[in-house]
Amino acid sequence: MATEDSTHFGFESVAVSDKAKKVRGVFDAVADKYDLMNDLMSLGLHRMWKAYTVAVAQVREGDRVLDIAAGTGDLTRAFARRVGASGVVLHSDINEAMLRRGRDRLLDAGVLAPSLLADAQALPLPDASFDVVSVAFGLRNMTDKAKALTEMARVLKPGGRLLVLEFSKIAAPLAPAYDWYSFKVLPRLGQWVAGDGASYRYLAESIRMHPDQESLKAMMKTAGFGHVDVHDLAAGVVALHAGVRC
Numbered sequence: 001m002a003t004e005d006s007t008h009f010g011f012e013s014v015a016v017s018d019k020a021k022k023v024r025g026v027f028d029a030v031a032d033k034y035d036l037m038n039d040l041m042s043l044g045l046h047r048m049w050k051a052y053t054v055a056v057a058q059v060r061e062g063d064r065v066l067d068i069a070a071g072t073g074d075l076t077r078a079f080a081r082r083v084g085a086s087g088v089v090l091h092s093d094i095n096e097a098m099l100r101r102g103r104d105r106l107l108d109a110g111v112l113a114p115s116l117l118a119d120a121q122a123l124p125l126p127d128a129s130f131d132v133v134s135v136a137f138g139l140r141n142m143t144d145k146a147k148a149l150t151e152m153a154r155v156l157k158p159g160g161r162l163l164v165l166e167f168s169k170i171a172a173p174l175a176p177a178y179d180w181y182s183f184k185v186l187p188r189l190g191q192w193v194a195g196d197g198a199s200y201r202y203l204a205e206s207i208r209m210h211p212d213q214e215s216l217k218a219m220m221k222t223a224g225f226g227h228v229d230v231h232d233l234a235a236g237v238v239a240l241h242a243g244v245r246c
Ligand SMILES: C[S@@+](CC[C@H](N)C(=O)[O-])C[C@H]1O[C@@H](n2cnc3c(N)ncnc32)[C@H](O)[C@@H]1O
Pocket: 023, 027, 068, 069, 070, 071, 072, 073, 074, 092, 093, 094, 095, 098, 118, 119, 120, 121, 135, 136, 137, 138, 139, 141, 142, 143
């Protein structure tokens, strides 16, 4: 159980001050094989979940977009095409290895997006400076999720939108099969493809510790999002929370 000085790292209880270092270790270890593993683990479904997020975001030409925990840059790339030359998409992450890999992929795709090494819990960005903020599969890894959501609200303009795409709580009848896949298959796949079973065991555990759909919605409301829509995807394996900054 987490106390004031401790928090969760998957099922493990760790000191608050140690969590970021442990999360960094995970993403340093998986950065090279991150995209391949995403396709294998989700059978390519993550591409559809991200496409759905981009559709809901309704980013317009000229918009200013911040992609937080952007990693290898899938959302950054899609948004950059929509904002055009008059807009900007900031590609941001706390992890240098992930950010570098994302920047290389963006350049290979002909996308010029500025990269920013930053912790979502303390964004070095001015208030009310973005039309849209996105965070895909990143919030789960943050030590203080409430603080991160408050920071996201702070940098959004009034009426701006936050898109949180994250693993969530699967429909109950499917839970046993999903547990078997998460704890028996996933770590083996990670070991086989990326030489790292432990990082993928952390992934499965961190999903179980993440707030469910309703809890995250309540957290977003507390952080300053007056209206929050929840879209369950794949029976709740993943949920998209779309909030409007009031
Ligand atoms: C699973 S990856 C998601 C990458 C990308 N958004 C995607 O959907 O493919 C999670 C990312 O969250 C980043 N991250 C973890 N904690 C963070 C924090 N406190 N601030 C910003 N990024 C963070 C990690 O470095 C990692 O790149």
